[in-house]
Amino acid sequence: MLIGILALVFALARLIPGDPCRAALGERATDEICEAYNERYGLNEPIYVQFGIYLNDIAHGDLGESFRFGVPVTELLVERLPTTIELSITALLIAVVVGVPLGIISGYRHNSKTDVATMIGANIGVAMPVFWLGLMLQYVFAVLLRDTPLALPPSGKLDAGLIPTPFYEVWGWPMNGFTEFLAKFTVMNALVTFQWEILSSAMLHLILPAVALATIPMAIIARMTRSSLLDVLGLDYVRTARAKGLAERTVVVRHALRNAMLPVVTVVGLSFGALLGGAILTETIFNLAGVGKTLFDAITSRDYTVVQGFTLVVAVGFVVVNLVVDMLYTYLDPRVRVS
Amino acid sequence: MTQATANGGPVLEIRGLKTHFFTRDGVVKAVDGVDLTVEAGEIVGLVGESGCGKSVTSMSVLRLVQDPGRIVDGSIRFQGTDLLGLSDKEIRNIRGDRISMIFQQPISSLNPVYTAGFQIAEVYRVHRNMKKGPARDKALEVLREVGIPDPERRIDAYPHELSGGMAQRIMIAMALAAGPELLIADEPTTALDVTIQAQIIDLMRDVREDLGTAIILITHDLGIVAEIADRVAVMYAGEIVEEADVETLFTDPKHPYTRGLIGSIPVAGARREWLDVIPGRVPNLIDLPPGCRFAPRCRARLENDLTICTEREPALLDVGENHTARCWLYSEGRR
Ligand SMILES: Nc1ncnc2c1ncn2[C@@H]1O[C@H](COP(=O)(O)OP(=O)(O)OP(=O)(O)O)[C@@H](O)[C@H]1O
Numbered sequence A: 001m002l003i004g005i006l007a008l009v010f011a012l013a014r015l016i017p018g019d020p021c022r023a024a025l026g027e028r029a030t031d032e033i034c035e036a037y038n039e040r041y042g043l044n045e046p047i048y049v050q051f052g053i054y055l056n057d058i059a060h061g062d063l064g065e066s067f068r069f070g071v072p073v074t075e076l077l078v079e080r081l082p083t084t085i086e087l088s089i090t091a092l093l094i095a096v097v098v099g100v101p102l103g104i105i106s107g108y109r110h111n112s113k114t115d116v117a118t119m120i121g122a123n124i125g126v127a128m129p130v131f132w133l134g135l136m137l138q139y140v141f142a143v144l145l146r147d148t149p150l151a152l153p154p155s156g157k158l159d160a161g162l163i164p165t166p167f168y169e170v171w172g173w174p175m176n177g178f179t180e181f182l183a184k185f186t187v188m189n190a191l192v193t194f195q196w197e198i199l200s201s202a203m204l205h206l207i208l209p210a211v212a213l214a215t216i217p218m219a220i221i222a223r224m225t226r227s228s229l230l231d232v233l234g235l236d237y238v239r240t241a242r243a244k245g246l247a248e249r250t251v252v253v254r255h256a257l258r259n260a261m262l263p264v265v266t267v268v269g270l271s272f273g274a275l276l277g278g279a280i281l282t283e284t285i286f287n288l289a290g291v292g293k294t295l296f297d298a299i300t301s302r303d304y305t306v307v308q309g310f311t312l313v314v315a316v317g318f319v320v321v322n323l324v325v326d327m328l329y330t331y332l333d334p335r336v337r338v339s
Numbered sequence B: 001m002t003q004a005t006a007n008g009g010p011v012l013e014i015r016g017l018k019t020h021f022f023t024r025d026g027v028v029k030a031v032d033g034v035d036l037t038v039e040a041g042e043i044v045g046l047v048g049e050s051g052c053g054k055s056v057t058s059m060s061v062l063r064l065v066q067d068p069g070r071i072v073d074g075s076i077r078f079q080g081t082d083l084l085g086l087s088d089k090e091i092r093n094i095r096g097d098r099i100s101m102i103f104q105q106p107i108s109s110l111n112p113v114y115t116a117g118f119q120i121a122e123v124y125r126v127h128r129n130m131k132k133g134p135a136r137d138k139a140l141e142v143l144r145e146v147g148i149p150d151p152e153r154r155i156d157a158y159p160h161e162l163s164g165g166m167a168q169r170i171m172i173a174m175a176l177a178a179g180p181e182l183l184i185a186d187e188p189t190t191a192l193d194v195t196i197q198a199q200i201i202d203l204m205r206d207v208r209e210d211l212g213t214a215i216i217l218i219t220h221d222l223g224i225v226a227e228i229a230d231r232v233a234v235m236y237a238g239e240i241v242e243e244a245d246v247e248t249l250f251t252d253p254k255h256p257y258t259r260g261l262i263g264s265i266p267v268a269g270a271r272r273e274w275l276d277v278i279p280g281r282v283p284n285l286i287d288l289p290p291g292c293r294f295a296p297r298c299r300a301r302l303e304n305d306l307t308i309c310t311e312r313e314p315a316l317l318d319v320g321e322n323h324t325a326r327c328w329l330y331s332e333g334r335r
């Protein structure tokens, strides 16, 4: 599995057309300079040798060095991964917290006005291009509503001039790659160290990109919840629950919903993939230095090692999320529990 | 379990029940003027072909008919109380406590994500306000009472771990948990194989003997009815067409439809040239034929050359002691 992902990532990065040297150093780089450049980064070796070296490096936790920035890819990751994780989790939370209840209401009161309105909204939401939605949100909240209390910052992570103090400094912990990585979770870092001004600024900055990113999964989740609940409400055991004399609320929540959530949980796991894809666009539009934006820049500049390293992390993240989803599923559905 | 108490009158009295489904294609008159009385401790068989409205009748009793279905007319008195006049809360208090139901597909009638014990215990939790622990103890007790082997293990089993017969026992245990006065069993054995069927039927008979629970047994298996029921009501196209005690019905059926039904039971050992099946199909319940609903399929009508059958609906007439039939054949002398 892992080796498959690695090979795929490696191959995909090389399939991007264009010359890494000229992309990194500019169109006017001479052949000699490029020769030296390729030599330095091992780009002259046959492709399978490059792959072998790559595998060996990965086994040692080395994702290589960015062709463009000349810093290790891991360092870039420490710097940028937390932004993306925060953004994705916020977006996923919004999608679930809004999408599931909407789906429940529509499913339970199907064909009602709420249902029709929600489903029209959901279909528009699914069809809405993320970049367009992002731009519209920026336009509405940062331009039209500027100087009103509803104005929201359209780009970046924090207001200019705010510099968060990392929690390890506050707590007197050692500074290393890991604590540094943790400190980059701006919201969490501000929360645990009571830096309220930073916290509110960070959260305000998260709202627009997270909403833009959440829209599609939210719509998918709402539709899935609705149809799944509708199916379950017609099943025999729901009739049994009613015949037992349970209150309607108990029938829906205890007997219908738990079963109806099973396919939704799977969809949430899968939307995480879409979310990571959407993060590329969202981060670029909202100018957040996260994995998505870095990946976008790396692809444009043929920065193979960065493309490989970041794609790998994204792929692993996807696998991990789906593992968690599987565990949740097993908890929810006794039929898949292994005896 | 508490002994079911009867206060003299019938347990259940359905009068003129009409339950219709308002579909896009028209109004489906699934139940169209049903009268049915169940005395305390009595087992009443309700038989009829598929689609004649047996399930809808029973669902109507507990007011479980879902959209687009609606009870449009009639009354359902349970120990004197009109169930159709109760509030939602009041009818919920009756469901599962004083009237309970079991269904045809026992496995799918149980929620796959909860254990058998949990689902039985729910009855005590909702109707006896018990906490989880004591409710579970009661569930174990009722599992023992319905003769489930190894109840300590079964109580923690999930539905997918149960056989059909075992699941139906669980359903019966759940239905009996609160000691109801009336049990409605909607084809409780149809999905089970023959030996298990016999066990379930025995169990229901015991329930009536030991607890005095009245039972409405819905089935299209006349063999089961002959074996266990006291009285039988035959349903056709949303109406009761004949009603009598079980012996009378089998020895002296009056309605041509009942005769056809009884004639179509294959008798083991008996050699017959052909199986006596009723020709034709149940009419579409949206566009019912004028006159008797069975007329288009009725051989007796042709033999007796009756024209009234296709013109006017017959009423349910007395054709003997405690024996009624809805057929023009028996109305001559009475008019
Ligand atoms: N939800 C519904 N919408 C429309 N028509 C319905 C609905 N439910 C039941 N019916 C109709 O009501 C009629 C009676 O159905 P019912 O389930 O009571 O039959 P039944 O006698 O129980 O048959 P079976 O032996 O197959 O269980 C059927 O003709 C069916 O088409």
Ligand SMILES: [Mg+2]
Residues within 6 Å of the ligand: B054, B055, B056, B186
């Ligand atoms: Mg039925």
